[in-house]
Amino acid sequence: MPKPVLDTDRLRLQRFSRRDHATYDEAARKSLPELNEWLPWARLDYEHGDTIAFIRESMQAWKEERAWDYSIRFKSDPERHVGSVSLWTVSKLGKIAEFGYWVRTDEHSKGICTEAVDRLLEEAFNSLGYHKVTLRIAVGNHASDRVAEKLGFTREGILREELLIRGNWVDHTLWSLLDREFRALRRGEVRGTR
Numbered sequence: 001m002p003k004p005v006l007d008t009d010r011l012r013l014q015r016f017s018r019r020d021h022a023t024y025d026e027a028a029r030k031s032l033p034e035l036n037e038w039l040p041w042a043r044l045d046y047e048h049g050d051t052i053a054f055i056r057e058s059m060q061a062w063k064e065e066r067a068w069d070y071s072i073r074f075k076s077d078p079e080r081h082v083g084s085v086s087l088w089t090v091s092k093l094g095k096i097a098e099f100g101y102w103v104r105t106d107e108h109s110k111g112i113c114t115e116a117v118d119r120l121l122e123e124a125f126n127s128l129g130y131h132k133v134t135l136r137i138a139v140g141n142h143a144s145d146r147v148a149e150k151l152g153f154t155r156e157g158i159l160r161e162e163l164l165i166r167g168n169w170v171d172h173t174l175w176s177l178l179d180r181e182f183r184a185l186r187r188g189e190v191r192g193t194r
């Protein structure tokens with residue numbers, strides 16, 4: 001099981017608790033116009049009940065070891081939800097995990113997502129023993145593609161009509177990073193971006 005709290009220089013990633021309702025709800029609703037473009041759950045009629053359901057499900061999934069969601073916080077402002085990063089197993093046999101993430105719109109392009117995902121990759125490969133981590137990114141989501149590139153992921157190909165977003169079936173790019181690639185990047189053997 002991953003650790004409930006993970007630190008980076010600037011950030012703290014922590015599992016969700018009931019105390020997070022208000023700050024999560026505010027961040028999600030303020031960011032809806034952008035989240036709605038790329039994430040199936042972020043409907044424009046998203047309401048407080050959806051936040052309550054999300055946090056309840058997140059706590060339950062953690063307990064049942066199905067999925068691990070983290071709230072991203074600045075260490076300097078620990079009560080404010082800045083974004084989410086999640087990890088779940090897609091193949092036990094293949095030791096494959098998938099990641100998902102979002103960052104509140106008013107904090108974009110400050111390196112927050114990259115820093116948070118990088119920390120969770122360390123946990124996935126070094127503590128949890130995954131062999132491969134994947135991302136599914138909607139075609140056209142260039143900010144998310146950029147995060148994958150910066151972290152050294154490889155573009156594997158296109159998954160056709162993978163998710164229904166705003167009533168349309170959207171093609172997604174499958175990106176992946178292997179444990180040995182992650183370790184080589186950490187040792188500085190290959191460039192961090194391609």
Ligand SMILES: CC(C)(COP(=O)(O)OP(=O)(O)OC[C@H]1O[C@@H](n2cnc3c(N)ncnc32)[C@H](O)[C@@H]1OP(=O)(O)O)[C@@H](O)C(=O)NCCC(=O)NCCS
Pocket residue numbers: 034035038039101102103104107108109110111112113114115136137138141142143144146147
């Ligand atoms: C994708 C997302 C999580 C990135 O979060 P972030 O904290 O801004 O990410 P980072 O700052 O670590 O990196 C973003 C990179 O994309 C770049 N970028 C931002 N918008 C871009 C765009 N429209 N086209 C190309 N690059 C873009 C930034 O400049 C930055 O690259 P750089 O460091 O080389 O300058 C955020 O945009 C988001 O929440 N989007 C909506 C939800 C979403 O798409 N989630 C991912 C689903 S797969």
